[in-house]
Amino acid sequence: MTQSILEHTRDLVRLGDLDRAGQIAEAEIERVEDRGSTAELWQFRFVKAEALRGRGRVEEALMYLESLAGSKIGDIESGAGLKMHRGYLSGCLGRHEPAHRLLGEAEEMARQGDLITLVGDVCLSRAFIFFRQKDYAASDLLFHSVLDIAVQIGGWYYRGHALWGIGKNLMIQEHYVEAMTWLNEALAIFEDVGARSWIATVWSEMAVCYLGLGDDARAMELLCWAEKVDHEAGAVHNYQVVLANIGNVYLYRRDHFTAISYYQRALALAREIKDPVSIKKWTRNINLAYARIRLAVDQSNPSIA
Numbered sequence: 001m002t003q004s005i006l007e008h009t010r011d012l013v014r015l016g017d018l019d020r021a022g023q024i025a026e027a028e029i030e031r032v033e034d035r036g037s038t039a040e041l042w043q044f045r046f047v048k049a050e051a052l053r054g055r056g057r058v059e060e061a062l063m064y065l066e067s068l069a070g071s072k073i074g075d076i077e078s079g080a081g082l083k084m085h086r087g088y089l090s091g092c093l094g095r096h097e098p099a100h101r102l103l104g105e106a107e108e109m110a111r112q113g114d115l116i117t118l119v120g121d122v123c124l125s126r127a128f129i130f131f132r133q134k135d136y137a138a139s140d141l142l143f144h145s146v147l148d149i150a151v152q153i154g155g156w157y158y159r160g161h162a163l164w165g166i167g168k169n170l171m172i173q174e175h176y177v178e179a180m181t182w183l184n185e186a187l188a189i190f191e192d193v194g195a196r197s198w199i200a201t202v203w204s205e206m207a208v209c210y211l212g213l214g215d216d217a218r219a220m221e222l223l224c225w226a227e228k229v230d231h232e233a234g235a236v237h238n239y240q241v242v243l244a245n246i247g248n249v250y251l252y253r254r255d256h257f258t259a260i261s262y263y264q265r266a267l268a269l270a271r272e273i274k275d276p277v278s279i280k281k282w283t284r285n286i287n288l289a290y291a292r293i294r295l296a297v298d299q300s301n302p303s304i305a
Contacts, residue, residue, distance in 0.1 A: 006028075164183065
């Protein structure tokens, strides 16, 4: 019974229903905790941390797991899982050295225990951290490895995320046409299972591609769809990215003050969730928009020699 509840709760996280996943995890932790550190208890703890992270409460999620780091762990999967989640959360907060150390240890444990699903999770985590560090070659390599793992595991989750990650790496390097091929394939997988949060994430990446190709109308349409989904889901990290991307569309349209208003909203959220990468990016975008305003003023009022 507990196992079926656990699988259901994991599915809720993957589909983006963070509130329900968090509520069930909390209830199951309370129910199972009296039995000691069982494998099921650890998995529900990980679900709780994932739900917190998805709602932008990354530091709180990490503090929660760090508080449990000294607890007894009776199985390899739970031990490796704890290292993986701590590593991923550390990376999201910009603490890259402990992130890579913990993720490396988690992957080694998972491979030694022949836990192929967990290897896939660790590789996805490492791929995302490398992406945030702008090491796109390392990130792409890991996403391709997950694509291979997905053949062994089956199901939608790993294949969809591998395709998305490969497309995301191509997108950020401005290979827009090629990126769209991978992103469209990922989108079809997420749509097939109704993973609304991941659908919105792919819409956001595709919007960047459309804008890069000069189709700002299509980009804005996709971003408005994504904004609605992420706001309703409480997915703060994704929401602030969408807001910034909407700002990029307005910047492209030379509506600089509207662009700045979106960047400022995104920056406020990035600071709230303590996301150093986004704080740096949205601050840079605000400065860029003001620089373009000054340039436009200078061009309209040339000095008289």
